[in-house]
Amino acid sequence: MPRLNDEVKALLQEYADLISITGGDAFRARAYEKAARAVGGHPEDVARLDVKALQGIPGVGKSTAEKIGEYLRTGRIEALEQQRAKIPSGVREVMGIPTVGPKKAMALYRDLGIGSVDELAEAARAGRLGEVAGFGERSAERILQGIELRRQAGGRTGIDVATALAEEIVAALSAVPGCIRCAYAGSLRRMRETVGDIDVLATAEDSAPLMAAFTALPYVAEVVVSGPTKTSVRTAEGLQVDLRVVPPEDWGAALVYFTGSKAHNIRLRRMAVEAGLKLSEYGLFRAGPGGDKLVSASEEEVYAALGLPWIAPPLREDTGEIEAGLRGELPRLVTERDLRGDLHTHTDLTDGLASLEEMLAAAAARGYAYYAVTDHAPDLVMQRMTDEKMLAQRALVRELDGRYRRMRVLHGTELNIGPDGDVDWPGEFLAGFDVCVASIHSHFGLDRAAQTRRLVRACENPHVQVIGHPTTRLIGRRAPIDVDLDEVFRACARTGTAMEINGAPRRLDLRDEHVRRARSLGVRFAIDSDAHSTRELANPRYGIGTAQRGGLTPEDVINTWTWQRLKRFLRKNPPH
Structure with a gap:
């Protein structure tokens, strides 16, 4: 069963949002936001912790611990219920729409009386949002996109x-x-x-x-x-x-059938018919009344009887896998065991929940040969990064390098790609990092040409080796930016810049169809965790799934390479 931590995290985040929406103390709201993330990322199930033990979670103070304890005892948090009573439930739904948030939801309710998602959609279509401060020319378009995004995600x-x-x-x-x-x-x-x-x-x-x-x-x-x-x-x-x-003897045929996809299964059944056979969840039979069962015990037998090698489940979408199998050209897909390291992680120096030492110990326990810490750079103002803090961390990284099961520790940063493609620090400062991941964290509404230009410029920066979560999407919460990805992929291939497959389940960015396209244009990839806690270091398993759906092999993924080979790539030499 999923841990109670995620449920408690959602409640604390809602409490923080309600404090904000009702005009409460901003510092208090941020404290509960931090506590929510801390609980969600804590490796131990909070259901087994008392109030004192809960206070041992970094970011969880006495008041928060007592609220969690109250929820564990009673199934409710009275303070949260009181906050909920102040705001119509429809307004809480409105603030969950991408691009809205707590403050704008309250402004919409106060100025236009909007108390539901349907009312918000109606106002957006009618052009009424411009009457509310903070809503620009494209606000209605983005909100309607956000509503559609939320509806598409509903029930999934x-x-x-x-x-x-x-x-x-x-x-x-x-x-x-x-x-x-x-x-x-x-x-x-x-x-x-x-x-x-x-x-x-x-x-x-x-x-x-x-x-x-x-x-x-x-x-x-x-x-x-x-x-x-x-x-x-x-x-x-x-x-x-x-x-x-x-029945045990039908396991293989049933597993093929119930794994799908529907399109893949239709192709298999068509192949069976063309061979004078019949394929179902019960097995592969000779066609005609009373046809003998040929195979059904294993997936391998079923595929072999159709003239195919076994096809890995992530490829079973009828996107060319059957043709590749017939040609003997199915890729040897990258697996989680192939990963030698992680190139995008955070510590409590910025918005992470664990110390550098805790993250290193957890990474070493995963058997990594190398590991990069990439805390946020100063243009993400809320993280309060300074040159002095980053240089102090670098000194600590150098001191700890090799101390955790001989794992190489790389000092990196996650830079912010500005609207014009610039990044946080000048070249002479960036030259001191082992790896720089550059990501978009703002200005999501720029037009297609501007978004494309800023990403291409980041690729062309000689100190940027990886583009992080390239489309910036958050599944069900934020649509991807409007960008000419082919142009960006060509820039990556030309400059020797890797595209990230961000393993955070809320991102999974790039998507599988983008991965296939980028690979065809010669791009290399990094499958990273974007971990903000030790528990999130397991995120690459989901990024691996996306990579497999995109047909990637270990050769395509730079953090499957040996340290010596990766080190050459990080010098920004274009791939050959």
Whole structure:
């Protein structure tokens, strides 16, 4: 079951937002925002902590710890309920629309009486938003885009939440006596960034014990349908999970079928028909009445009987994988085991939650050969970075280099790409860093030409080796910037600048279709965590999924390379 930490994080963030929207103390609101991030990133489940232990989480003070303790005891936070009572629920929904936020939501309510998302959309279409201070010419367009983005995301669950739940379900069912095999399938196995539901597949001679154990799981809120071969439940968060139990001899065919995608399966069935066969979730049969079953026990057998090698699930989208398989040209996809390091991480020097030493210890425990700390640069004013702070951190990095299981420690920074493509520090200061990640953190509404120009200029900077979260999107919360990505990709290939696949589940930026296009234009990639806590150092598993969907091999990813080879790349030599 997903940890309670994420639930508490959301409540504390809501409390911080409500303090802001009601005109409360800004410092207090920021303190609760920091506490929310700290709880979300804390490696231990808060459900097992008392108030005193909760105060041991950096950023969680006594008052916050008491509120968390109150929620653990009673399921509610009275102070939060009081704040909620001050604001109509529709206004809270409005402030969740991308580009709005707490202050603008309150201004819309105060000046135009907008108390729901539908009313906001109506006002935007009618051109009324200009009557409110802070809303410019393009505000209506962006808000309508944000509403559509939120509606598209409705009912879908992020890959991290779905994976945590699916893995727990698979572990629980695998321990049931009589269970022979169990795995999750569907879009989650294909590593889609969000899922509509979770498909779990199991084999057993008798399905009854598995079905009983499934419906008795503690996070099941409703049994939608129950039967001997399929049972569907819904969790308290509204996510549907389907369990199918098949005979052991049909495991392979069922796993192919229920993994999908639909388009991939249609192609496989068409190939079967052309060969005089019939493919279903029960196996591959000879066509015609009473046709013999040929294979069904393993995926490898099913694909081989169709003249194909086994195709990795992230590729099963009918985007050329079947043709590549027929030609014998399927890539050896990059895996998490191939990663030798992480090139984009943060500490509590800026907006991270853990100290440099804590992050290094956690990274070394992952077996990394090298690791870069890339705290924010000074143009992100809220992080209060100075030259002196950065140089002091550099001295500490040099001191700690090699002390954690001989892991090389790189001193880097995440620079801010300004609206004209400039970055925070002059070249002579940037020359002292081992690696510079440059990212857009503001001016998201610039036009296509301006966004393209600023990213190309950043690529051309001789001190920038990686472009971080290139389209700036936040899944379900912020649309990507309008940019000519092909032009940026060509600049990356020309200048020897890597494109990041940001593994943070809320970003997963670049997307898989962009990865395929960039690779075709000669771009190299870095699969990074963008970790702000030790727990988030596991984020690359999701970036790996995106990379696999984009067809990347270890050769394409610079942080699978040896340190000596990576070091040459960081000197900004264009790839050959």
